[in-house]
Structure formats: structure tokens, C-alpha cells
Amino acid sequence: MNGTDAPGDEATAALVARRTRCSAEPLTLLCSGALIAPDVVLTAAHCLNVFGTEGPYEVFFGPELLPEPRGRFVRVTQAVRHPDYDPKSHAFDAALLRLATPVSAAPFALPLPGTLPLTAGTAVRAIGFGDTQEAHLPPGRRRQGTLAIEEVSAHAFRAGPSPAMSCVGDSGGPVLVSDGTKEVLAGITVSGDLACRTEALQVRTEALWDTFLQPFLNASPGPSRPALDPGALCQETCAQDADCPSGLTCVSLDGTPGHCLLPSLQEGSYGAACTDDAACGVNGLCARLEPEGEAACRCFTPCEAPPPPEKTDGCASAPGPALLGLLGLRTRRWRGRLRG
Numbered sequence: 061m062n063g064t065d066a067p068g069d070e071a072t073a074a075l076v077a078r079r080t081r082c083s084a085e086p087l088t089l090l091c092s093g094a095l096i097a098p099d100v101v102l103t104a105a106h107c108l109n110v111f112g113t114e115g116p117y118e119v120f121f122g123p124e125l126l127p128e129p130r131g132r133f134v135r136v137t138q139a140v141r142h143p144d145y146d147p148k149s150h151a152f153d154a155a156l157l158r159l160a161t162p163v164s165a166a167p168f169a170l171p172l173p174g175t176l177p178l179t180a181g182t183a184v185r186a187i188g189f190g191d192t193q194e195a196h197l198p199p200g201r202r203r204q205g206t207l208a209i210e211e212v213s214a215h216a217f218r219a220g221p222s223p224a225m226s227c228v229g230d231s232g233g234p235v236l237v238s239d240g241t242k243e244v245l246a247g248i249t250v251s252g253d254l255a256c257r258t259e260a261l262q263v264r265t266e267a268l269w270d271t272f273l274q275p276f277l278n279a280s281p282g283p284s285r286p287a288l289d290p291g292a293l294c295q296e297t298c299a300q301d302a303d304c305p306s307g308l309t310c311v312s313l314d315g316t317p318g319h320c321l322l323p324s325l326q327e328g329s330y331g332a333a334c335t336d337d338a339a340c341g342v343n344g345l346c347a348r349l350e351p352e353g354e355a356a357c358r359c360f361t362p363c364e365a366p367p368p369p370e371k372t373d374g375c376a377s378a379p380g381p382a383l384l385g386l387l388g389l390r391t392r393r394w395r396g397r398l399r400g
Contacts, residue, residue, distance in 0.1 A: 062224040063205030066187050067123055070165040071095035072202055072234055074125045074189040075103055075157070078116035078135065080324050082346040082357035083336040087126060089200055092188035092233030093119060094245055096170055097277055098162035102265070103232030104250045105141040105155040113139045116323040118351055121163055125189055126200025133351035135160040135307060137282065142272050151215060153250040154263050156276045160306065168234055168245040170273065173266045176239060176246060178217055182209045185236045186249060186260070190229025193256055199229050207235075207260060215267040217247060219260050227256035235262045293320055293329045294363035307349045322347055330358035
């Protein structure tokens with residue numbers, strides 16, 4: 061609230077539910093985030109509550125996510141919560157996201173433990189894609205505002221409006237402070253009052269460095285995935301996600317051999333490149349395998365054809381493959397919800 065656009069803060073990310081279709085799919089903003097390495101985003105642990113650490117996520121970099129995105133999306137390949145995260149108190153409310161590909165934006169500078177004294181009255185700058193509480197300024201734009209620190213502990217600090225305030229959707233977003241020469245990432249937003257008017261709670265990055273940030277940044281990314289073979293996915297089985305082409309998940313039901321699936325779709329193969337469902341024929345589905353690129357979207361064909369419509373005296377139609385949800389275990393409502 062009471063913020064302004066943040067055109068220069070390119071390392072600020074928006075966490076969104078992963079898109080699986082290449083047309084007519086609304087975006088779901090979950091939270092904000094802060095780029096701390098070319099392929100690593102820091103966000104709040106509670107931002108993963110909807111889908112869990114194994115859920116389908118993308119991050120967005122750009123000045124405007126909603127209503128029409130202006131920027132780029134990157135798929136998340138790994139999500140990890142802080143081991144000491146406490147949902148009730150928001151202690152260590154932090155999570156790290158590994159990106160499928162590095163981005164060109166310069167990451168936020170991180171302070172080392174003990175190098176960034178924070179005191180009451182210090183001005184901080186919060187950035188995020190969250191709600192503004194103003195009808196003419198909807199969420200989904202990268203905005204910034206100044207807050208003032210009111211209380212500091214070893215692991216967190218609390219700030220009040222000066223005159224801006226963070227709000228729903230800003231969780232996980234960067235909170236910056238000057239160290240005398242440059243801005244550094246002092247913390248991330250994790251909570252606040254429901255009206256977004258009086259207080260915001262931030263987790264300190266200094267408290268995350270030794271046991272969480274540094275080990276993750278020093279770890280090697282996972283092994284590269286096999287090349288996509290669109291015609292073999294109906295015949296091939298898998299034992300783990302690493303067996304699947306990039307962007308697909310290994311899923312097994314009731315002890316049956318696993319198959320590589322895209323979230324929200326049944327077993328199937330991916331054929332010709334497409335731009336929308338119409339390019340894939342009657343009841344066709346143009347599925348999104350990657351956020352961007354020439355081969356990002358491909359026509360989806362289920363391994364088992366849907367049953368023909370029952371003959372009636374009137375009109376009937378058969379459902380397309382998109383209506384078959386991904387396993388009862390993983391079906392979730394993604395649309396029209398803001399969290400953070």
C-alpha cells in the first residue's frame with residue numbers, strides 16, 4: 061500500500077502456479093520472491109503450503125504479471141523449506157527455489173552474519189507483486205515502498221508504515237536496507253496485519269546464511285533430464301522424476317508402474333509444436349512443457365482415447381483430454397486465488 065512502481069528491481073520475482081496449457085489459462089499469483097543467485101530464488105516457506113515442496117511452480121521476472129505478463133517465466137525444479145520453519149510463529153519462514161535455467165538479472169546482495177546492524181527507526185525498502193488495497197491498482201505489478209523498522213530480534217524484524225506497507229502477495233518479497241554503500245537484502249516479508257496498515261514481519265537473511273542459504277548455494281544442481289521422446293511416453297515407465305523428460309513428473313497409482321506426466325493431465329505423448337488448442341485438432345490440447353521456447357508447446361495425445369459419446373436423441377459431446385485431472389491425489393484448484 062502507498063507504494064510506487066519498481067522498474068529497476070529486476071531481481072524481484074513472482075511465484076506462480078505452473079501453467080500447463082498454452083492458451084486460455086489464467087495465472088495464479090502465490091507470492092513474491094528474491095533472486096539471490098542466477099538460478100536460486102528465496103521466498104517464504106508458507107508460499108509452498110498450497111502445493112507442497114513437490115508442487116508445480118514457475119517464477120516470473122518482469123514489471124507486470126497481471127493482467128497480461130510483460131517479462132519471462134522460468135520453471136522451478138526444486139523447492140526446499142527451512143528445516144526449522146514454524147508455521148504458527150513464522151520463525152524461519154523461508155524457502156529456496158532452484159530454477160531450471162539461470163536468469164540474467166543481477167541477484168540481490170546478501171549480508172554475511174553480523175555485518176548488518178538493524179535498529180528501530182531504520183528505513184527499509186520492500187518490493188513485491190502483492191495487493192495494493194486500491195481498486196484502480198490491482199495486484200500483479202512489481203511495486204516498492206518504504207517502511208520503518210520498529211523491533212529487531214536475532215532472526216527477524218518488524219516494520220511499520222513509512223508511509224508504505226506490504227500486503228497479501230508480497231510474502232517472500234525482498235526487503236532492502238543500505239549498508240552505507242549499497243542496498244543489501246536484509247530480509248523477506250513473511251507476515252503482517254490483515255488490513256495491511258500497521259505492521260509487517262520479516263525474516264532476517266543473516267539468520268539464514270550458515271545453515272540454509274550457503275549450503276544450498278554451494279550444492280550442485282540435480283542431474284540433467286533425458287531428452288523428450290514424444291512418441292515413447294505411453295510405452296516407457298519411470299521410477300522417479302529424474303527418469304522423466306524435463307518438466308514432467310513420475311507418477312504411480314496403486315502400485316502400478318510409473319509414467320511421466322504433466323500436472324493436471326493423464327498419461328499421454330507430446331507431438332507437433334503448437335500455439336493453441338485449435339492447432340491440435342478437434343478436442344485437441346496444446347500443452348505447455350516449458351515456460352518458453354520454440355518447443356515449449358506441443359499437441360497432447362492421451363495414451364487411451366476418450367470413450368465415444370453415448371447415442372442420444374439430442375446432442376452430446378465428449379470431454380477433451382484436459383478434463384481428466386492429474387490423479388485424485390494431486391487435483392487442486394489453482395484459479396482465482398491470491399496467497400502470501
